[in-house]
Amino acid sequence: MDDDVDTDVLLALLSSLLDRPIADQSVLLDAIVECDGDVERAANLLNAGPSTTSHSDPSPPPKKRKRAKGLDQWIQRSPRKESPESSKRTRRRSLSADSARDNSYLTAQMNNSEEESSSGKVTSSRNVSAASRTSPTKVKPLSKGEFLSVLRPPNSSESKAGPQKHPPLTLSTPQLVAKHTPCTIHTSILPPDLACRLFYSMLDLSREWDRNRWYLFDRLVESPHKTCFLVRKYTADTPEWADEIEEATRFWYNGAAKDRTPTFPPAMEEACKYVERIVNEEMHKRTRFPLEWGGEPPRGSDEDFAPEGGKKIIWRANVAASNCYEGAKETVGFHTDALTYLGPYPTIASLSLGTTRLFRLREVIPSDEKGTRSARTFNIPMPHNSLTIMHASCQEMFKHSVPPQRTIDLFHPPFPPPPELKHVIPTSENNETRPGSNVRINITFRFFRPDFRPSTTPKCKCGVPCVLRPDMKNRYSYEDDSTSNGNDASTAGGEKPTSSRRSAVSKYWWACNGGAQNEGKGCGMWKVMDVKAEGRGPFTGDGS
């Protein structure tokens, strides 16, 4: 399990036990350390304390030490020190914790400020956790020192004598983004009036959106932003998808989807053409990974753009997820996007509208490189009307998040809302002055691969579609004959490859996702994806 998962799991757990939300993450961390990692005791401490926002003078913890059962299951010593049997169990737990995270984002609640708390509180169902039922292993409580090592930022568990640490780096130009990460950023991509119209239209729709809810083992937790899953009209009308899209939608909401999946509204459909053009241009410049989709995407609408130079269309957005972040404290925690319907090495295009927020990326260092190099945190400011493309390998090698910020700049839309959307933002009588907005809308355009469509997803004993995840901790290296333009994941961190060797992940798992929706009770099933036996493809690497 990654260090960041540990930290966030602890924080989410603690937050779920609080009588009222505490905005300051360091207060939560201090309480956990103070109570030697006993989350229940930390919650008692904070709930009883005279002030929940001050570090000083917490009431003394209760004398009787009662360790939270769930916590013992989650805080594991290094798997390397475990027996093969218990290491198998650890892997299983790690997969389910990851899957909970990826569908829902574990910073839930911990970043909510007092006034945002009305959006809902984490529910605790207090069952015996799924993990404690599947694994009777008694895990020794951690010492205070060990806890401090758990409570570090993602991927930073290297010892003091380990590889050199790097301070976070803000990537403020497209060139820096391309140099250090498997992403590119493209500014002012839509005609300015369309960008504004789309912002207003999504702001209007977002009033109906929900916060995602899921089970973190036995506790119901809630995402700290609103989200919506949308399908493109032509996809919804395509026979091979028509009956399956509901299943994919339910997956997005951890089984809780209630209505018909909405289709892209007109302004989004218009914007999608610009997005597809840029994404295709970028993909044509890059060296592709062998497991990327190698077929032609199913035909879109009649008005498909024609790529320059007679090139093929290799990517289309057939679905999208949209997120609404209101204020500086709404966030999404470190995660990777589930590959269940995207398949390996997806390209995801993320359009930003409204107030500028940071996109944070951090590489997951493979186990065998941890002694020699450490990860660096990259911050990319995402202004209104910019497109951040997470290229192939980003989901395999990096985690991403939208962190809370101390402050944000209000967004002043340069165009007034159309008459039918006047209600979404107060406007003066003469339609000239508008107050700034503290909202960021994000739309992640995605291509659901035909060879990973919902009817082909394995189901586990829970009867729920499995989730597909890469083995981020292990990579293999291969000789690449094609010409690279430099934007190679192996250059992440700024180093140019000295040869044409590239690294790629070596394994993917199908894992039970039942726990996220079934009161935390998953079956723990997982199996390695076998692309041949499962009939996946075509892949770009076929025949090479």
Ligand SMILES: O=C(O)CCC(=O)C(=O)O
């Ligand atoms: O809001 C963003 O930029 C990121 C959203 C995201 O990571 C997601 O929807 O998976």
Ligand SMILES: [Fe+2]
């Ligand atoms: Fe994401």
